[in-house]
Amino acid sequence: MSQENHRFRRATVLDLGSLTALCLLSKQSNGYxxxxxxxxxxxxxxRPDWLEDEFWLAETQDGELVGCARLRxxxxxxxxxxxxxxxxxxxGKSIGxxxxxxxxxxxxxxxxxxxxxxxxxxxxxxxxxxxxxVIDETPSGSIPxxxxxxxxxxxxxxxxxxxxx
Numbered sequence: 001m002s003q004e005n006h007r008f009r010r011a012t013v014l015d016l017g018s019l020t021a022l023c024l025l026s027k028q029s030n031g032y033x034x035x036x037x038x039x040x041x042x043x044x045x046x047r048p049d050w051l052e053d054e055f056w057l058a059e060t061q062d063g064e065l066v067g068c069a070r071l072r073x074x075x076x077x078x079x080x081x082x083x084x085x086x087x088x089x090x091x092g093k094s095i096g097x098x099x100x101x102x103x104x105x106x107x108x109x110x111x112x113x114x115x116x117x118x119x120x121x122x123x124x125x126x127x128x129x130x131x132x133x134v135i136d137e138t139p140s141g142s143i144p145x146x147x148x149x150x151x152x153x154x155x156x157x158x159x160x161x162x163x164x165x
Contacts, residue, residue, distance in 0.1 A: 006095060008102060011046075011055040011068065018065045019046040019057065026085035030122040036143070043142040046083075053082065054106045058095045066090040069099035071106060071115070079107050081117040100130050107155060115153045127151050 011019060023044040028037050050070060058067035067090065070083035081103065086096045107115055118138050119127050128134075132151035140146035 005061055006058050006066065006093075006098075007061065008056055008058050008098065011051055011057045011070075013048055013051060015057060015065070016046050016048065019068055020044065022065050022068060022087060023083065023085045026087060027120070029088035030120060040142040050083070054103055055083070056099055056102050058086075058099055067095040067099050069096070069103055071103040073110065073112070076111070077113045079103075079110075079112045079115045081115060084117075084123075096126060097130065104130075104153075112155050114155060117151045117153075119149045119151050121149060124149050124151070 023046065024037060024041070027040060027044060032040075053073070054071040056069055057065060059065050065087070067086040068083060069081065069085075072080045072082040074080055081100070084096065084100065086099075104115075115132075117127060117132060118141075119132070119134075124134065128151075130153070132153045134149045135152045136150040137147040138150040140148055
């Protein structure tokens with residue numbers, strides 16, 4: 001399916017259950033077992049207050065949810081990519097890049113100077129293509145003793161920072 005066959009829109013309260021299912025399916029596609037996923041369930045459960053953030057989803061023309069991404073504003077100069085998942089059957093179809101570009105456009109318009117992201121280790125190459133750099137590590141919000149790569153994208157003032165990766 002080509003990228004023209006996907007539409008993008010803001011997430012609504014009616015999408016919460018489907019978004020949670022997508023996040024879990026996408027996360028598990030990285031090879032995580034059921035025990036690991038059980039520990040992540042609460043952290044990946046999409047909540048109504050997340051809709052206050054910049055939260056976009058991608059779907060096929062027939063309404064199948066295939067991706068989502070969320071930018072949380074942390075003050076006036078920094079943001080956080082708090083959610084970014086693509087259905088495993090739709091990897092490699094530019095959905096993640098297009099969702100991220102929407103968030104980066106919003107970050108530019110809001111004047112953010114940087115965006116951070118706690119990355120799944122399996123997703124670091126994707127985020128690096130989007131311009132993020134690993135700067136440290138951060139504790140997992142789900143699994144005690146596990147650490148995730150902390151990445152950052154420094155935004156250029158008054159310049160479009162939407163990569164074409």
